Amino acid sequence: MGxxxxxxxxxxxVHRDGxxxxxxxxxxxxxxYRARTKGLxxxxxxxxxxxxxxANSVHTFxxxxxxxxxxxxxxxxxxxVRTMAPGRLGLxxxxxxxxxxxxxxxxxxxxxxxxxxxxxxxxx
Numbered sequence: 347m348g349x350x351x352x353x354x355x356x357x358x359x360v361h362r363d364g365x366x367x368x369x370x371x372x373x374x375x376x377x378x379y380r381a382r383t384k385g386l387x388x389x390x391x392x393x394x395x396x397x398x399x400x401a402n403s404v405h406t407f408x409x410x411x412x413x414x415x416x417x418x419x420x421x422x423x424x425x426x427v428r429t430m431a432p433g434r435l436g437l438x439x440x441x442x443x444x445x446x447x448x449x450x451x452x453x454x455x456x457x458x459x460x461x462x463x464x465x466x467x468x469x470x
Contacts, residue, residue, distance in 0.1 A: 351399060351468050353381045358395050358446070359465040362457040369456045371395050371448075375468060386413065386447055395448040397466060402442035405435045412450035416458055417442035424462045427453055 358373040372394030376382045382398050387408050398404065404415055409432040417425040417439040425439055429450050446458075458464070 351375050351377055351397075351466060353378050354469060356397075356466055356468040358397070359467060360456045360458050361463050361465070363462075366457070371456060373397055373466065375399070375466070386411075392447070392449050395446050395452070397444060397446055399444040401445040402440070403436050403438035404430070404445050404447065406430045406432045407435070409433075414446075414448045414450055414453040414458075416446040416448075416453060418444040418446065418464065422464050422466065424458060424460050424464070427459055 354375055356373045356375055358371040360369040360371065362368060374396045376385060376396060376398050382401060385398065386392060386396060390410050402417070406413060412429060412431045414427060414429050415436060416427045419425055419441050420443045425441055428436065430436060
């Protein structure tokens with residue numbers, strides 16, 4: 347599914363329960379090894395979310411801020427959401443194919459939690 351994405355920008359679409367309108371979030375896509383390795387290192391903030399693909403774990407060494415981390419399966423369903431403080435190592439999730447990162451607290455506001463499906467629209 348993620349093979350069509352390259353490094354760049356896009357939109358994350360979070361589908362919500364109960365007929366609530368979907369939430370559209372600015373997205374940075376990190377597909378190359380270099381972009382995934384850099385991730386959020388050295389940043390003080392992030393407008394929206396960062397998609398690491400392929401990925402099944404992350405770390406927060408050398409990060410300046412706590413982050414929310416959502417693990418996505420191959421169908422872009424959320425497996426788990428965690429908040430990680432700087433200097434931590436996240437355990438790999440066996441079914442995860444992609445990882446979303448955002449500023450701590452952002453994902454709750456978007457309605458992103460286990461079981462929710464998302465879409466990635468590249469280049470928007």
